[in-house]
Amino acid sequence: MTKDATDQWYNPRDVSTTLVKGFAVLSAFDDARLRLSLPEIGQKTGYDRATVRRLVITLVDLGLLAKTDKTFSLTPEILGLAGNYLRGHGIGTTLQPILNSYSERIGVEISLATMSEGSALYIARSHMSGSAVSFGFTVGSRLPLLHTALGRMLLGTLDPETAAEHIRTDKLIQYTPRTLLAPQAIKGEIQKARAQGYSVVVAEFEPGVAGLAVPVGRLGTAKAVIGVSGPVAKIQEAETQDLYLSTLHICAGEIDRVWVEGV
């Protein structure tokens, strides 16, 4: 029962072009570009200046963009929509306390991610006393699938066909000197993760940082993964790794049991 591209239940011509363009404009405001002018948005999206103007005006009218001077930027309004998701799926009330409690136990932040549009997307992250937000990675951040523990575990829980597809088509970027680039090697790592029920990735995405991840739910049906990351030396230490992994497994089990609503 593999999910082909053929379970397209709708006709592509029913996709509203204007709506797609509107979101393209919103997405133009990524990390790097905090404020954009109309021409800049036009360049980034490839739409005509007049089109961009119309779309931006609409987004301002909706309260999603704010105009200051001649540039535009995102407003917190978008958080309202995200909040609808978080509350609706009980992330804050159900998931967060579980992550927090296990996180406290091992003294490391635990993150939950799912697959979204070709990357691993952080959905929730445990809170820990004292620790500043380690890196810029927070809820809503994306990680590559091929070179992170979370990503490889996600690929490992899907049917092999999808994983192979990603290995074949995703662009391979050498993030660090240790980044695996050989497709066969990556495939092997994903199979290993699948077989042993967890994944370990050492310094392939960020130098000096290693990650561990385990699936939430059974292989194949798992729709999310949880994981931790830390200094290479610490993660590679056998005792520490065992502690982390067993904690993650127990945590994953608990999440699986209470988290009925899926992602």
Place this chain on the structure above:
Amino acid sequence: MTKDATDQWYNPRDVSTTLVKGFAVLSAFDDARLRLSLPEIGQKTGYDRATVRRLVITLVDLGLLAKTDKTFSLTPEILGLAGNYLRGHGIGTTLQPILNSYSERIGVEISLATMSEGSALYIARSHMSGSAVSFGFTVGSRLPLLHTALGRMLLGTLDPETAAEHIRTDKLIQYTPRTLLAPQAIKGEIQKARAQGYSVVVAEFEPGVAGLAVPVGRLGTAKAVIGVSGPVAKIQEAETQDLYLSTLHICAGEIDRVWVEGV
């Protein structure tokens, strides 16, 4: 330099109707409605079934909605957009550590909110060890302006005209037996908050819960407020209230200094 409705720099006919409808469909998925069928969305938005179908198809195509069986629900994809805002404005890296540290000091969670579309919108919330997420209120949640400490402080920092406007037009809901309903009384409370530089609201929104709030930045220019909430008895205790308020003021000052990028 009050902001009238007349600084409409664009012609309303330049607002793209399709894009507006698309967001209306997305917004139909609020707390109460986790899964919606096409007819339900149609009813909630008031659009024709065929229209809703095309819009929903588009949103599925964009990865923002997922179809299961005959109903649709939000996907975590929306968190990606929210993440763009959070990262772009340095919420996670700049704001969060400050909130966490002061929060730790007084043992109570501190929240930051701004005004958005007629309500107070949570933008960030401190993390605290041990404490479960108190209520369902998390980032992206909305609070009424008139009957919460955060809301009244927000109104107090704006020009009096806008505040008056809200008192006049917003629907007055009796959330609790203690909810103020007389417009004059509410107006007085807001003026008081403005005059003294902080607001105190006792059990007007949730029974047994009181809140404190102070502005971030100078009055009039403040674009955000921070606050705490807790059991009525605790907040009303003079010593505790003093401690909370002075901490909030210092915290607000620090945020104002480092948080250059505005909301």
Place this chain on the structure above:
DNA sequence: AACAAATGTGCGATATTTGAACAATGCCCA
């Protein structure tokens, strides 16, 4: 199993979007 009700889809009329042409603004240099 047959009926009824509710939901999904093709198609022409209509309103919206498009982009090239025009206007306005800001910028650079003499």
Place this chain on the structure above:
DNA sequence: TGGGCATTGTTCAAATATCGCACATTTGTT
């Protein structure tokens, strides 16, 4: 400081996507 040039903003008729009716299909009920 003023004039010319480049960049950005706006208008409007042509082109296109959208709307909602009417028909097809599915689902639930007696």
